[in-house]
Amino acid sequence: MQVLDTTIANVSLPTISGNLGASSNQATWVITSFAVSNAIALPLTGFMVRRYGERKIFMWATLAFVVASLLCGLANSMGLLVAARALQGFVCGPMYPVTQALLISIYPPQKRGQAIALLAMVTVVAPIAGPILGGWITDNYSWEWIFFINIPIGIFSSIVVGRQLKGRPERLERPKMDYMGLSMLVLGVGALQILLDLGNDEDWFNSTKIVALGLIAVVALTVFIIWELTDKDPIVNLRLFRHRNFAAGTAAMVMAYSAFFAVGLLVPLWLQRNLGYTAIWAGFASAPIGILPVLLTPFVGKYATRFDLRWLATFAFVVMAATSFFRAGFNLEVDFERVAMIQLVQGLGVALFFMPVLTILLSDLEPHEIAAGSGLATFVRTLGGSFAASLTTWAWNERSTVHHA
Numbered sequence: 097m098q099v100l101d102t103t104i105a106n107v108s109l110p111t112i113s114g115n116l117g118a119s120s121n122q123a124t125w126v127i128t129s130f131a132v133s134n135a136i137a138l139p140l141t142g143f144m145v146r147r148y149g150e151r152k153i154f155m156w157a158t159l160a161f162v163v164a165s166l167l168c169g170l171a172n173s174m175g176l177l178v179a180a181r182a183l184q185g186f187v188c189g190p191m192y193p194v195t196q197a198l199l200i201s202i203y204p205p206q207k208r209g210q211a212i213a214l215l216a217m218v219t220v221v222a223p224i225a226g227p228i229l230g231g232w233i234t235d236n237y238s239w240e241w242i243f244f245i246n247i248p249i250g251i252f253s254s255i256v257v258g259r260q261l262k263g264r265p266e267r268l269e270r271p272k273m274d275y276m277g278l279s280m281l282v283l284g285v286g287a288l289q290i291l292l293d294l295g296n297d298e299d300w301f302n303s304t305k306i307v308a309l310g311l312i313a314v315v316a317l318t319v320f321i322i323w324e325l326t327d328k329d330p331i332v333n334l335r336l337f338r339h340r341n342f343a344a345g346t347a348a349m350v351m352a353y354s355a356f357f358a359v360g361l362l363v364p365l366w367l368q369r370n371l372g373y374t375a376i377w378a379g380f381a382s383a384p385i386g387i388l389p390v391l392l393t394p395f396v397g398k399y400a401t402r403f404d405l406r407w408l409a410t411f412a413f414v415v416m417a418a419t420s421f422f423r424a425g426f427n428l429e430v431d432f433e434r435v436a437m438i439q440l441v442q443g444l445g446v447a448l449f450f451m452p453v454l455t456i457l458l459s460d461l462e463p464h465e466i467a468a469g470s471g472l473a474t475f476v477r478t479l480g481g482s483f484a485a486s487l488t489t490w491a492w493n494e495r496s497t498v499h500h501a
Contacts, residue, residue, distance in 0.1 A: 108234040108242055115239065118174035125178045128293040130185035131482065135289050136282055137189025138475035139332040142468020144190055145197070146269045150467055151261045154194045155254050160187035162250035168243035193470035198261070200458065200466055209455060213397030216450030221386040223360060228379040235376075267464050274331035277324050281332065284316030288479075292486045300490070336461065336469050345457025346473045348409060352449050353477045354484035355416055359442070360385070361485050362492065363423075367435065370428060381435045388443035389450075396451050405452035412452075415445030 112118075112126060144153050164184035171177035192215075199211040230242045291309040298306050324330040337343045364378035373381065400408060419442040426435075461469045 108230050108239045111234050111239050112177070113174070116172070116174045116177065125174075126181050128290065129178045129182040131293065131478075132185070132286050132289040133182045134185035134189050135285050135475060135478055135482075137186045138193070138471050138478065139281065139285075140278075141190040141193045141471030142333055142465075143274075143331045145194065145467040146464075150194050150197055150201075151257065151264055153190050154198065155258045157187050157190045157194070158250050158254040158257075161191065162247050162254075164188075165243045165246035165250070169240040190471065193467055193474050196454075196458075196470040197467035198257075201463065209401050209451065210394070210397030212454045212458075213393045213400070213451040216454055217389050217393040219450060220356070220389045220446050223357075224379075224383055224386045227364070228376065228383060231376050231379065272329050274324075274327060274329060277320060277327060277331040280316045280320035280323060284313050284320050285479075287316065288313040289482060292482045295486050296489050332472065333465070333468050334472075336465060336472060339460045341460045342457050342469055342473070345453050345459075346476055349450075349453050349457060349473060349477050350480035352409075352413065352416070352453065354480040355420070356446060357481035358484040358488040359420070359423075362488050363435070363439070365489075366426075366492075371430075377432075381432055382439055384436045384440040385443045385446060387440060389447040392444075392447040393451075396447060400448075400452055401455075405456055408448050408452045409456070412445040412447075412449035415448070416442055419445070 141153075148156075161184060164180055164187055167180035168177060168184060171180055196212075196215055199215060200208055203211040233239075233241050233245070287309045291306055291313060294309075295306055301307055301310065321334065324332055324334045337346075360382065364373075364382050367373040367378040367381055419438050422438050457473055458466060458469060
């Protein structure tokens with residue numbers, strides 16, 4: 097639900113803004129508010145798990161997500177919808193990293209690869225399915241149902257996890273609240289995420305607003321990093337990067353996810369603007385990237401550990417680089433089949449990348465560090481995706497201006 101909701105509202109923004117009497121610029125805050133609050137919540141996962149435990153955090157986050165989704169669907173103004181989306185983004189922040197930690201702790205060591213592969217498949221498929229599902233629901237029912245659909249799923253999953261994991265032993269602590277670190281995190285990440293979301297519309301650093309946001313982000317995040325590395329009880333454990341596999345794996349994950357996210361943004365946008373595709377058909381042309389990850393996930397999870405995971409990740413990088421090279425030859429004569437076929441081939445790289453890299457980056461963490469490590473890695477990965485989206489859109493607009501000149 098969390099990963100799906102990062103993109104499900106994208107294609108519904110024109111309908112939402114029309115129904116609520118808002119401008120298109122105001123409607124983009126439906127996306128921005130979710131992204132900002134989610135980015136703030138992700139690195140806090142470790143602190144919350146240490147204090148309350150993985151089971152409680154998952155149940156509370158899921159039920160709060162249900163309530164936030166209900167509020168989104170009931171919103172009768174753009175202001176209320178943006179506020180509800182901000183709440184939705186914040187409460188769902190811990191869901192993905194806690195799910196990852198629970199899967200690793202529940203599955204026996206010999207089957208953990210399958211659990212990680214399953215979760216990696218969700219990471220890949222959900223952002224692709226989101227716009228297609230959102231467009232279909234909006235066209236056939238109403239935009240409110242892109243949020244209401246979360247309610248039965250969230251209630252069911254919360255009840256199942258609560259019952260199945262009742263009595264599970266957990267290592268709890270009473271860490272002191274790091275108010276300085278929290279305030280700098282909120283200020284720095286919030287300013288940075290807003291900067292990335294609004295940069296293209298505001299003409300980047302030619303705008304006073306963007307310059308101010310940039311200065312706030314740099315100062316706040318610098319203070320945050322110094323404070324967290326020197327505080328005895330930091331709210332975000334940046335010392336996890338002392339683990340070599342975690343640091344290298346997170347760096348690799350950021351690069352791969354940034355490339356994957358940029359392609360996922362650029363291809364549908366180019367098809368709609370330049371080739372006249374509708375949002376749904378652009379989604380269909382992009383969707384084959386998820387086919388091979390779905391089909392290969394059981395095999396990757398079962399057999400990948402028999403190979404050197406570094407070589408699998410390297411091969412995946414080569415496949416993704418090759419497909420990007422093939423796209424460089426696209427022109428206005430390119431047909432649907434060619435676009436879809438290259439997306440399909442990239443899916444091979446995606447299928448062979450996420451599970452090996454996730455396994456590597458979590459491999460040298462202690463059991464009680466996994467939730468915090470997963471939250472921190474997911475936060476950095478998400479931030480990398482935001483950078484990729486902004487920079488790709490900016491580069492495309494700049495090159496379009498050059499070629500039209």
